[in-house]
Amino acid sequence: QLPNKIVITDIQKLQTGLECPHLTVKGKSKNTSSKLAFSFKFEQEADPFCFTAASENEFDMWTDGLNHLLGNEMISSQVSKDLETLLSMEIKM
Numbered sequence: 001q002l003p004n005k006i007v008i009t010d011i012q013k014l015q016t017g018l019e020c021p022h023l024t025v026k027g028k029s030k031n032t033s034s035k036l037a038f039s040f041k042f043e044q045e046a047d048p049f050c051f052t053a054a055s056e057n058e059f060d061m062w063t064d065g066l067n068h069l070l071g072n073e074m075i076s077s078q079v080s081k082d083l084e085t086l087l088s089m090e091i092k093m
Contacts, residue, residue: 008069012043016063022050038063 018024020037036059041048053059060076067074 006049010042010044011040011066011070013041014063014066014070014072015039015041015048020050021048022052035059038066040066 015021016038017034020034020039022039023034023037036053036056037051038053038059039048039050051062053062057078060078064074064076064079
């Protein structure tokens, strides 16, 4: 029912940190936290969608989710922590 939708398969590239176009203006860095910035570019559109997360945890969730949907490896520190927790659990039957 929502008119504006994003098709995941149309996303060409996920950019994070200083790769994000909204952090630079004519080759100069803006004074924004680059650790929490991410953007994605579409195949058919010239302008990327740019975001800045409110926290590191929010950044990890967004980028891991988008990377997973795009078929890329999830690389945040939270993924490593969660994997270690799951691998160290003892399963009792």
